[in-house]
Amino acid sequence: AQSVTQLGSHVSVSEGALVLLRCNYSSSVPPYLFWYVQYPNQGLQLLLKYTTGATLVKGINGFEAEFKKSETSFHLTKPSAHMSDAAEYFCAVTSNAGNMLTFGGGTRLMVKP
Amino acid sequence: NAGVTQTPKFQVLKTGQSMTLQCAQDMNHNSMYWYRQDPGMGLRLIYYSASEGTTDKGEVPNGYNVSRLNKREFSLRLESAAPSQTSVYFCASNGLAIMNTEAFFGQGTRLTVV
Numbered sequence: 001a002q003s004v005t006q007l008g009s010h011v012s013v014s015e016g017a018l019v020l021l022r023c024n025y026s027s028s029v030p031p032y033l034f035w036y037v038q039y040p041n042q043g044l045q046l047l048l049k050y051t052t053g054a055t056l057v058k059g060i061n062g063f064e065a066e067f068k069k070s071e072t073s074f075h076l077t078k079p080s081a082h083m084s085d086a087a088e089y090f091c092a093v094t095s096n097a098g099n100m101l102t103f104g105g106g107t108r109l110m111v112k113p
Numbered sequence: 114n115a116g117v118t119q120t121p122k123f124q125v126l127k128t129g130q131s132m133t134l135q136c137a138q139d140m141n142h143n144s145m146y147w148y149r150q151d152p153g154m155g156l157r158l159i160y161y162s163a164s165e166g167t168t169d170k171g172e173v174p175n176g177y178n179v180s181r182l183n184k185r186e187f188s189l190r191l192e193s194a195a196p197s198q199t200s201v202y203f204c205a206s207n208g209l210a211i212m213n214t215e216a217f218f219g220q221g222t223r224l225t226v227v
Contacts, residue, residue: 004155006155009153041221042220043117043203043219043221044205044216046215046216090155101146101158103155103156104155105155106155
């Protein structure tokens with residue numbers, strides 16, 4: 001069984017501030033981890049993913065995430081928030097042997113001018 | 114490039130009515146999925162099809178049926194709609210049966226059951 005917990009359903013930052021969105025997972029096998037972004041009234045698009053190899057993963061729009069096995073975490077960061085980053089972000093996990101992509105509850109990011 | 118196309122975008126049903134949500138992808142993907150999105154619950158898998166001719170239940174299959182019509186199309190049917198099925202439905206696809214590659218999502222169908 002696998003699960004994802006995203007701490008904080010809403011996060012608010014000022015423009016130019018650090019963005020940190022938290023994701024913790026549980027998986028009985030080595031996980032593959034994803035971050036997706038959803039803009040209003042749209043589908044989800046992939047920001048970045050971790051499968052194997054380097055634990056620091058860079059994605060689109062200046063986002064990155066670090067896989068920390070010891071902490072079972074995959075937090076998403078961006079050094080400087082932009083107004084266009086306002087959206088809902090979803091962390092997801094799957095395993096090499098599974099077909100289910102399990103999502104966290106989502107974090108809505110608000111960026112204040 | 115169309116990607117994943119869902120129809121309709123919006124639908125209002127009365128309790129007990131039936132309807133089919135359509136999904137088509139033009140990326141030659143093997144696997145297709147139906148999720149529902151509810152506030153605070155993320156996306157939950159309803160059914161998936163790892164390849165043409167196969168379908169499997171996901172986390173919340175009750176009240177739904179699916180058909181993998183061909184490699185391109187994967188439909189979701191509500192036989193007797195209930196208010197608890199009010200949700201936003203997303204279809205997704207990816208290239209491998211093992212979902213460790215990027216999944217592409219449709220724009221969603223917003224369904225209200227009254």
